[in-house]
Amino acid sequence: MSSLRTGSRCLRDIRQPGKAATVPWQSTSKASLAYRPKQPFNVTRFIATTAPRSAETTEIIPSDLESADQGQSAVVRVPYARAVPVSPSYFSRKPIFNDAFVVVQDLARKYARLPIIPKDKVTPTAWRTKEQYRLAVGEHAKGRDYATCMKLAKRLNQIHPDLMPEEVKAGLLPFKREVNYYLNQPKIQPIDQYGRSHGVGKRKSSVARAWVVEGTGEVLVNGKPLSEAFGRVHDRESAVWGMKLTERLDKYNVWAMVSGGGTTGQAEALALAIAKALCVHEPALKNPLRRAGCITRDPRKVERKKHGHVKARKMPTWVKR
């Protein structure tokens, strides 16, 4: 079909007028190299928008060139070859996305009548965002097209799971992330054979480990009772704040080890550790403990000192000359 578009592409094809379609081995196949066609010529006219061209012949060339190319796997063995695009969306510059988009549109049309479930009942799906899709596919899919596609895809995802066709699952696959992080389950912390639960908490530079067991409210911090471990009442209260708040102070014993930092950091690290260990015994307490601020790690640390500053931010006193 190259005869139809002999415009710009074929200018570089230098042909002799009389030998336009002859192949070179026709003339060189006398003695040593036998490339003789085994079948007679078929002469066909080619469609052309201009005047008919002379000497447009096609030859059936034997596809087995066994005399020449033994042992060379990459040698051309076909008599006819032409280039075709892999994807029908070749000229759209975004063949992968547009093919997937067409598939989604067809599926949405085909399965429009299947019953759907409400959005909040659908298993949460981790969709690729536009940027993630572009990164994964390597094509700059347009935002408007991607939004249209995702609208259809989410509608397809609402199809009742018992009736979800396999081809819909396959068609939606390019738009889903590899890992559905919505299905991640938190790791369940165990209670050991002695009924102890373990929790770790940190605050400032302090690290606290607490073992909580059912008991009568005894607290030992680094082998000392709470009043000896923390001289300040405020710190004592901080350390057992989670238990005090949830009225569990007299129902558990705590054995804890704290290291690093000062008293405030140690006390509040201990509060975090005890709260986590308490949640292992009673998971329902997690929400009140979180709202009391005993579950969240306080990320504030000592800010580093900067050069040119006296401390982290303090500047030297300004002196005139």
Place this chain on the structure above:
Amino acid sequence: MIIREFGVRHGRKVLAAAAPLRRGQQQCLRALSTETSGTPVATADPAVEAALQTNPENPSPVPSLFARDWETAQQLRRNLMPVGTKVEHRYSPNDVFRNPPGPKDVTLELLMASQAHMGHHASVWNPANARYIFGIREGIHIISLEQTAAHLRRAARVVEEVAYHGGLILFVGTRPGQTQIVTQAARLAKACHLFTKWTPGTITNSDKILPGIPVEIVDELDRPVGPAFNQHLMDRRALVPDLVVCLNPLENFTMLRECSQANVPTIGIIDTNTEPTWVTYAIPANDDSLRCLAVIGSVLGRAGEQGQKRRMEDAKNGKVTWETPSEIKQFMEIQQKRARWSKRAAEEEAAATSGGGGPNGQSSTTPPKSSDRSYGRTPSTNRDGTPIFHADEALAELQMEVDLVNAEEDVSPQLRNTPRRGD
């Protein structure tokens, strides 16, 4: 951060809310009483214990009846729908996609029913379309359906023959709603489709616009040939369509201009306000009606399908209706030359070693000097045994081969002038 006011303000309330424990979680008996129990609490009944141990996240699979019920309801609906009434066939917009009409089905009734005759207001007409216009009704130009049918049949013939001769057809419809039409036509005709914006330069600047978009090499039966053309696929330029069918020429002037520059014939649906000389083969019809466009698109798609079918049948009978494009033919020639050359070099090496060695042991037909250097070199190969293709070396070797063959027998002069891509 510990919020100390929390316990005072909300402690009782949230504790009351948190009191009912979720199923399957370990009950804490200590929460109910301040007294300590020294002994662990044991559950008396092992069945209750087992029931408590079951994971609520993975319940035992109960066969869902939803799918069965739904299927039953559908069956019931299908059975009951015709009861008590006489159901006759009505027009449905999907009919044209369920059963696409072909060129044989083009009738004036079909075109009239699909509103192909509705032109634009007479004031916006393009006088070049005067020969397609039947008259004016209610201030609107009416397109002559006889003209439409004739031009549509001619365009279908063009599509069929281009498909028959292995051409690459592109269906373009970039207005909203035309996606299904062009994709269906392309699917029928094994062609390409475009339903998004035509990137200006896709033909005239395709080296910049379309690099790296995958292309494969197929033989006369449309089977992909193996890795023999990988080097060519890396080197070759982008494809250009052999025929472009445009459903909305008004919005695609750039594309039609590029096609005319590249000698690509075009088929376009020309409404009364469109310039008919933009396209090679005009189809006068209403380009604002999706119904009309769907009919025309499916007719052309069916025509392409028929052409592809004829082409495949002929290919199976040994008649190939297209010729190998020149750039692929050049690549194949170079590859053939290389194969023959390496075989001959191997033969001569074998002859030299068996003839007792020494430079004088070579055959007397060996040309002097220039070819010696290259003949002595073993062709470098890839890891998998495929020869590495270097364009410069291949051309140099090709020239030597031509010299060599010239020494023995006459050769076609075009081999000496084998052009090189990128020159």
